[in-house]
Amino acid sequence: NDVNKLQFENARLRKAYIALQSWKSAIFSDPFNFTADWTGPDVCSYAGVFCAPSPSDPTMRVVAGIDLNHADIAGYLPPELGLLTDLALFHINSNRFCGSVPLTFLRMKLLHELDLSNNRFVGKFPGVVLGLPSLKYLDLRFNEFEGPVPSKLFDKDLDAIFLNDNRFRFGIPENLGNSPVSVLVFANNNLGGCIPGSIGKMGKTLNEIILMNDNLTGCLPASEIGHLKKLTVFDVSFNNLQGSLPSTIGRMKSLEQLDVAHNRFTGVIPSTVCKLPSLKNFTYSFNYFIGGDCAAGAYTSDGGNNCIAGKVGQRSSRECSSEAARPIDCKKTKCESSSNKSGS
Amino acid sequence: LGSEASRRVLAQQRYISYDALRANNVPCSKRGQSYYNCNHRGRANPYQRGCSYITHCARYTRR
Numbered sequence: 001n002d003v004n005k006l007q008f009e010n011a012r013l014r015k016a017y018i019a020l021q022s023w024k025s026a027i028f029s030d031p032f033n034f035t036a037d038w039t040g041p042d043v044c045s046y047a048g049v050f051c052a053p054s055p056s057d058p059t060m061r062v063v064a065g066i067d068l069n070h071a072d073i074a075g076y077l078p079p080e081l082g083l084l085t086d087l088a089l090f091h092i093n094s095n096r097f098c099g100s101v102p103l104t105f106l107r108m109k110l111l112h113e114l115d116l117s118n119n120r121f122v123g124k125f126p127g128v129v130l131g132l133p134s135l136k137y138l139d140l141r142f143n144e145f146e147g148p149v150p151s152k153l154f155d156k157d158l159d160a161i162f163l164n165d166n167r168f169r170f171g172i173p174e175n176l177g178n179s180p181v182s183v184l185v186f187a188n189n190n191l192g193g194c195i196p197g198s199i200g201k202m203g204k205t206l207n208e209i210i211l212m213n214d215n216l217t218g219c220l221p222a223s224e225i226g227h228l229k230k231l232t233v234f235d236v237s238f239n240n241l242q243g244s245l246p247s248t249i250g251r252m253k254s255l256e257q258l259d260v261a262h263n264r265f266t267g268v269i270p271s272t273v274c275k276l277p278s279l280k281n282f283t284y285s286f287n288y289f290i291g292g293d294c295a296a297g298a299y300t301s302d303g304g305n306n307c308i309a310g311k312v313g314q315r316s317s318r319e320c321s322s323e324a325a326r327p328i329d330c331k332k333t334k335c336e337s338s339s340n341k342s343g344s
Numbered sequence: 345l346g347s348e349a350s351r352r353v354l355a356q357q358r359y360i361s362y363d364a365l366r367a368n369n370v371p372c373s374k375r376g377q378s379y380y381n382c383n384h385r386g387r388a389n390p391y392q393r394g395c396s397y398i399t400h401c402a403r404y405t406r407r
Contacts, residue, residue, distance in 0.1 A: 048376075050388050050389075050390055052391050055391055064391055065378075065388070067377075069375065087390075088390040088391050089379075091379075093370045112378070112380075113379055113380075115370065115379075118367040118368065136380075137379060137380075137398060139364075141367075142367040159397060159398055160360075160399075164364060165365075182398060183361050183399050184361075185361050185364045185365070187365060207399035208361035210361045210362070212365075232359070232399075233361050235361070235362075
C-alpha cells in the first residue's frame, strides 16, 4: 500500500490518505469494523469520511468532515491528522480515543466543530483549540481533562462550550462574561469558587447555562444575573451556594427551566420569580427557604426539603434551626478569587 | 393541537444543555452533517450550515 504507487484525484486527497492510514495504524480496537474499508486511494468513500468541494476551489474535492460518532473505536489521535487541513468538522463522540489532542490540529484553519465528547482524553485543557480561528463548537465533555480552564477560552468567539463531566478545578475564570456563547455546560467538575459577576455581560447571547455539581460557593451575583434576558435554562443545582434568591431573577424574562436545588439558599422566594412568564419548571428543593412558596402557576415545581411552614415534605425543625439555615449577608461575604484557591 | 403542532411543542421542550449531560447524546444523528445543518436533506456537506446559534437550531432539528 505504498502511497507513491497510488493515483489520487488531487494532492489534498493524497495528504488525507496519509493522515487516515496513520490514524488507522493508531487504532487498537474497532468492534464495528468501521475502518475496515479504509483502504485504497478513494478516501472519500471511507466510512465516516466526508468530502465536499473546497470552499477556495470548488472544482477540487477535499476531506471536509470526519464523523465517527458512536463507533466505539479505541486508539489515539496521531499528529498526521494535521494533514487534514480542509476539515470543517471532527465528530468522534462515544469512542475510546485516549491521550491528548495533537498540536498539529492548529493547521485546521477551517475547523468549525470539534466534538471529542465521551472519550478517554486526559491531561491539561487542550490549549491547541484556542488557536483554531474558525472554531465555534467545542465539546470536551465526558473525558478526563484536568487542571484549570484557561481564561482565553472565554475571549474566543465561540457559540457552544461543553466541559461537563471532566476533572476541571480552580474556579470559573473571571472573564467568563467575555464569551459570546449561546450555551455553556460546566456541570460535574470540581471547580469551586463563585459565579463571576461578569456573567451579566452575556445577556445578548446566552440562552442556556448549567453549572450543576461544581462545588461552587458564595451568593448569586444579584444585579448581574438580571441582565440575562435571553436565558431559557439556568441550572446551579448541587452546589454550596448561599444567601437568598435575588428578586432580579424576575428580570430573566425568557427563563423556562430554573433549578436551584441542593444548595444552602435561605430566605423567602421572591414573588418576581413566581411570575416569570415562560417558566415551565422551577426546582428549589433541598435548601433552607422559609417561605414565599409560589401558588402553583402554569409550571411544575419541586420545593421539598426546605423550611417552609405549612408545606409538606419539609426539613425537620432541628435542621431548620441549625447553623446552615441561618441567613447570611451577601454584601459581607467575599468570594475567594480563583487564583488563591488552588492551594486549598 | 394537531399532531404536527404537538410534535413541535415537544421538540421545543428539549434543551441542548440538558442533552449534554448524557454522554452518548449528539445534536445531530445524521452522520457527516454539521450540527448547525441537521435538518438539511440530501448528501451531508460539512461546509454547509443553516444556523448560527446551536441553541436555536438544535431545538428544531434533532432526530
